Amino acid sequence: MTDTTDTAALPRPSLGLAVLPVILTLIVLGIQLFYFGDFTPHIPLAIGLAITGLVGIKLGFKWKDVEEGVFHVIHVSLPSVSVLICVGMIIGVWIASGTVPTLIYYGLTILTPEIFLAAAMILCSVVSLSLGTSWGTVGTVGLALMGIGAGFGIPVYWTAGAVVSGAFFGDKVSPLSDTTNLAPAVTGTDVFSHIKNMMPTTIPAMLVALAVYLVAGFSLIDGDGGSFERIQKITGSLQTNFTISVWLLLPALLVIVLAVKRMPPIPSLFAGVLAGGLAAMFAQGVSIHDLFTYGNSGYSIDTGIKEIDSLLNRGGIQSMMWTISLVLIALGFGGALEKTGCLETIIQSIMTKVKSFAGVQTTAVCTSVATNLVAGDPYLSIALPGRMYAPVYRAMRYSTLNLSRAIEEGGTLISPLIPWNAGGAFVISALGLGIADGQVENLLYIPLAFACWLAPVIGIVYAQMGIFSPRASAEEEEHWAKMGEIVADLDDDMKPSSPRVAPATR
Numbered sequence: 131m132t133d134t135t136d137t138a139a140l141p142r143p144s145l146g147l148a149v150l151p152v153i154l155t156l157i158v159l160g161i162q163l164f165y166f167g168d169f170t171p172h173i174p175l176a177i178g179l180a181i182t183g184l185v186g187i188k189l190g191f192k193w194k195d196v197e198e199g200v201f202h203v204i205h206v207s208l209p210s211v212s213v214l215i216c217v218g219m220i221i222g223v224w225i226a227s228g229t230v231p232t233l234i235y236y237g238l239t240i241l242t243p244e245i246f247l248a249a250a251m252i253l254c255s256v257v258s259l260s261l262g263t264s265w266g267t268v269g270t271v272g273l274a275l276m277g278i279g280a281g282f283g284i285p286v287y288w289t290a291g292a293v294v295s296g297a298f299f300g301d302k303v304s305p306l307s308d309t310t311n312l313a314p315a316v317t318g319t320d321v322f323s324h325i326k327n328m329m330p331t332t333i334p335a336m337l338v339a340l341a342v343y344l345v346a347g348f349s350l351i352d353g354d355g356g357s358f359e360r361i362q363k364i365t366g367s368l369q370t371n372f373t374i375s376v377w378l379l380l381p382a383l384l385v386i387v388l389a390v391k392r393m394p395p396i397p398s399l400f401a402g403v404l405a406g407g408l409a410a411m412f413a414q415g416v417s418i419h420d421l422f423t424y425g426n427s428g429y430s431i432d433t434g435i436k437e438i439d440s441l442l443n444r445g446g447i448q449s450m451m452w453t454i455s456l457v458l459i460a461l462g463f464g465g466a467l468e469k470t471g472c473l474e475t476i477i478q479s480i481m482t483k484v485k486s487f488a489g490v491q492t493t494a495v496c497t498s499v500a501t502n503l504v505a506g507d508p509y510l511s512i513a514l515p516g517r518m519y520a521p522v523y524r525a526m527r528y529s530t531l532n533l534s535r536a537i538e539e540g541g542t543l544i545s546p547l548i549p550w551n552a553g554g555a556f557v558i559s560a561l562g563l564g565i566a567d568g569q570v571e572n573l574l575y576i577p578l579a580f581a582c583w584l585a586p587v588i589g590i591v592y593a594q595m596g597i598f599s600p601r602a603s604a605e606e607e608e609h610w611a612k613m614g615e616i617v618a619d620l621d622d623d624m625k626p627s628s629p630r631v632a633p634a635t636r
Contacts, residue, residue, distance in 0.1 A: 140190045140471075147189075148475035151182040151467065152504050159550070170566060171550035172459055175506065179463040186470035199469020200462040203510065209396065211458070214450045216399035217269035217560065218428075220406065222445030225429040226416050227409035228372040229381050231442070233274035234281065235368045236376075243282040247343035250275045250289060251296035251581070255336070257386065258300025263307065263395055264546070264553075266385070267297040269560040276561050277442075281364045287571065288346060290561050291578025294546050295339050298553075299581045302542050303332055309512060313538040316516030317523075317530040318615060324538070327531040330598040331539065331585045339580035367435050373413045381405035444562050452566065456555045460506025473501065473514055481519075487528055491593035494519050494533055495586050498540025508545035508553050512537045524610055524617045529600040532593075539586040547576045547583060 155178030162174050179200065186196045224230045241249055253275070258267040272293040279289030301307045303325050314324040368374060384405050388398035403425065410416040416424075424430075428446030433439055467473045484493050494515055501511035515537050523530045545553030549565065558565050563572040577583075592598045602610075610617070 142471045143185060143189055143475050145475055145479045147185055148472040148479075151178055151185055151472060152476075154178070154181050155463070155504070172456055175456075175459045175463050175550065179459065179466050182463065182466040182470060182472065185472065186466065189470060191470060196466050196469055200465040203461045203465030203468070203507065204458055211454055212396050213263070213265055213399065214454055214556065215447055216396060216403065217265060218445060218447045218450035219403045219425040220399060220445075221269055221273060221449070221560070222424040222426075222428045223403050223406040223410060223421065224381060225442050225445055226414060226421065226424045227381060227406040228374065228378045228414055229406055229409065230274050230277070231368045231372040232374050232376070232378045233271070233382070234277035235365055235374050237274065237278035238281045238365055241278060241282075243284060244347040245344070246279060246282055246284060247288060247292045247347050248340050250279070250292040251336075251339060251343055254293050254296025255300040258297045259304045264297040264301035264542075265556055265560075266395065266399060267300065268293060268557055271382070272297060272561060273444075285574075286561075286563065287574035288578055290557070290563060290572065290575035291580070292343055293561065294557055294575060294579040295336075295581035298543055298546050298579075299332065299336060299585075302538060302585075303328060307542075309508060309538065309542045312509065312512050313516065313534040313541070316513050317520050317534040317537070318610070318613070319529075319531050319534050323531060324534045327600070328535050328538065328585075330592065331535065331588045334588055335581045335584040338584055342580050363435065364438060367433050367438050371431060371433055371438075375413065378409055378413060381409055450559060452555075452559060456506075456550065456552075460550060460552060460555075461510075464501070464504070464507045464510045467504065468510065468514060473504075474518065478518075481522065487526055487532075487599065488593045488596070490519065490522055490526065490528075491532055491536055491599065492590050494536040495540040495590055498537045499544050499586070502541060502544050502548055502551050506548070506551045508541050508551065511545070512541035515540075520615070521617055524602070524607075524615060527602050527607070529602045529606055532599055535589060536586075539589055543582040543585055547579060549573065549576075 155174060158177050159171055159174040162168055162171060183193060183196045187193065221230075254267050254271060257271050258264050275293055276286070276289055280286070302310060304310055310325065311321050314321050381402050385398055385402040388401060407421050407425075410421055410424075411418070424446065426447050428444050428449050429442055431439060431442050433442075480493055480497065481490075484490050497515040497519070498511045501514055502508060516533065519533055520530050523533050545551050546557045548554045549558060557563070557575075558572075563569065563575065565572060
């Protein structure tokens with residue numbers, strides 16, 4: 131006898147019932163964030179999970195079925211949680227080793243405030259493209275850039291916006307990235323065609339962001355903050371408290387080399403921890419016991435200079451636990467919504483209102499964004515719309531490359547802009563934005579991450595104009611037929627007037 135139910139035989143929820151847990155969760159979340167002024171979304175999301183479970187039970191699911199959906203999504207996310215743990219260790223150990231202080235020191239002596247934001251975005255893009263991980267880039271190079279920006283007197287949210295723009299855009303077009311491979315996988319395309327098809331939105335968004343950061347550097351940022359005296363004070367303190375040497379950049383170089391060689395991310399990051407630990411012992415004279423403490427609880431120092439202390443007192447596995455707990459709860463909520471059919475019902479309801487390719491493309495982007503908002507998971511925001519909309523694109527004879535671009539941009543790029551999403555929670559924690567401590571003004575990094583939100587907007591404009599929206603080639607349609615891909619049944623007014631080949635097997 132089994133404890134689970136034949137869920138395929140259960141009725142799908144009505145639209146009203148499907149949106150009920152979403153609406154109630156957003157209400158509770160709004161009360162917590164805006165009425166109480168407390169940015170800890172954990173409990174509202176846990177309540178949302180419980181409400182979704184009650185909806186599932188009303189539909190005939192057993193709790194065991196809902197639990198299965200919750201833990202399935204959490205299980206899929208465990209590699210990302212492992213990355214969070216490794217990044218926490220890296221931050222603490224690389225500060226102790228002098229790697230991060232060295233990056234800050236050279237950044238302050240080489241860069242200028244005027245070009246800093248633009249340079250930060252470009253650097254994060256290159257590193258993320260090489261590593262294939264936006265999270266790894268934010269937690270390492272991004273952290274150092276936050277220190278350099280503080281030295282120049284640049285507002286924290288401007289630096290964070292540039293870091294996020296570069297790190298997540300590099301991740302979006304890296305063939306080493308998990309999300310860049312996930313999007314074409316769920317839509318039936320190949321990764322290199324997917325990357326090529328994202329260039330029409332990627333290049334303009336990056337150029338606009340670059341121009342804005344240059345303008346900000348030359349006109350919007352107070353030049354007095356980056357005065358010579360301020361920089362001298364910070365660099366002098368770094369030299370007093372750390373051995374500064376170009377050799378201490380080797381741990382970061384090691385991680386980049388391993389990534390370029392396509393080594394798995396977790397052992398690559400842990401190799402960076404070990405290399406940083408050796409550097410800390412031999413270059414800075416750190417004991418093994420202190421090294422263990424820094425890896426677990428974060429680095430601690432009192433230099434008497436507020437800017438230095440606020441930047442370097444961070445890191446460690448425990449610093450990531452707030453983020454990890456939020457990620458697990460958010461993913462569990464998303465898994466419950468998927469298992470009970472609530473997300474599927476909402477998406478299918480939307481599709482009954484869409485009658486054109488432009489509408490479908492816009493809806494696909496918005497669905498990925500909405501899934502990011504509700505479920506808190508960038509992977510689910512790619513996988514679920516990809517599975518749901520691919521048959522519609524095939525029926526309309528449009529290449530599913532359009533869909534893979536839509537869900538990549540609505541999923542990967544919007545994830546860091548939602549504070550309770552896995553991506554946003556990580557950014558806030560790794561960059562030390564202090565939102566949970568009341569520094570809510572640092573959420574301004576969200577609109578200032580121009581490259582992230584511009585790309586999906588540009589993609590929607592293209593769809594409305596009918597440009598950069600490829601039709602399915604004969605070879606692609608033949609591949610659909612060969613693979614037995616599902617093709618949706620659409621109303622006649624949604625189908626193109628002259629399909630080139632016979633539709634794939636239904």
